[in-house]
Amino acid sequence: MIGKIVTGKSFKGCMLYLHEGRLQETEELQQQEMEKKQAQVIAYNQCFGNKKELIRQFIEVSKLNPNVSKPVFHLTISLAHADAGKLNNQQKADIAASLAKEFQFDRNQYVAITHADTEHEHLHIVANRIGYDGKTASDSNSYKHMAEFCRKMEQAYKLEKVLSPNRFLKPEQRVAQGQRIDQRKEVLKKHLSKAIKQCKNVQQIRQYMEDKGYKVEQGRGIAFTDQQNVYFKGSQVGYSLQTIENKLIQEQQLKQELKQQKQQQEQKLALERQQEQIRQQKRSRGHGMHM
Structure with missing residues (x-):
């Protein structure tokens, strides 16, 4: 009690x-x-x-x-x-x-x-x-x-x-x-951190958290009730609704940047392979002429 x-x-x-x-x-x-x-x-x-x-x-x-x-x-x-x-x-x-x-x-x-x-x-x-x-x-x-x-x-x-x-x-x-760290808050923070990395918008985060057993209340802010029915405002764990929305934007931007970097890297590797093929073809033609 x-x-x-x-x-x-x-x-x-x-x-x-x-x-x-x-x-x-x-x-x-x-x-x-x-x-x-x-x-x-x-x-x-x-x-x-x-x-x-x-x-x-x-x-x-x-x-x-x-x-x-x-x-x-x-x-x-x-x-x-x-x-x-x-x-x-x-x-x-x-x-x-x-x-x-x-x-x-x-x-x-x-x-x-x-x-x-x-x-x-x-x-x-x-x-x-x-x-x-x-x-x-x-x-x-x-x-x-x-x-x-x-x-x-x-x-x-x-x-x-x-x-x-x-x-x-x-x-x-x-x-x-x-030794009195509130583990419920720590678990909630970990779930929210993972949700932001996997989801594209707040609606998907709500579904993610509900799948984890939380009840989600969203109005002007956002709040979570865990399976022990302990209630937390998002701001209490550093994840206010505004913070979540900002982190979602940052995460999407990061994913886009990583995607672009991957594409650039693949293009670079493809170009290097193409150049290597051209060099091999030139060496093959030169070797044939000497014979």
Whole structure:
């Protein structure tokens, strides 16, 4: 289990993202994105309604403390691939309730949302840091608290154990930084490098990566989800959409140059063979005259 927590400014932006997915270029693609997400609210706390009603309710309560610039808590719990299907919605709602208590927003507004778009299950909790009493839930040491919480839940629900980040471990438990290279990123980079060498355009690269088991999302940028359902933006591994397009152009130019060099070399060899044949013919004629 891996946990992530961020604070934000916009309840609307967070809610729309979780209900509708990433912003797409057309209404048709946006509808497909929503259908793929299949967002489902499995728990409400101190609030209720559809996404528009929830947004309005959260904003109204956040006004009780207008000095807080980031009233949004967005917490994500990602289950390991091996744990797919182990938890039902009630258990996920219970985890959300435990998480709310851990971060002391259990008396505040929050909703727990699941998605059915991947085998790698995610639980999202959107919470109002501002309570009905105007007090604000602290985000101090939130990453450490989240790591500790995940270890507790793994034990409680018999889930696959995941190492906490180095900075949250005791010195004797820490792994050398050089040993913590994210192999998933390295594998993704190798696949993209090979794809660029073999493909002529972005569409072919998408097909190549999908054949390798990745889900590819392309809009204003490009992103990849591997077979463990870990999501990477292309820019995170040095392959933004613009970079890929530039590298494709460079690769095609290089192939053209190599093709021209090969043709020139073949022409040179053909010319040398022709010249050698002419020299042999001259030597043969000279030898015949001397006889």
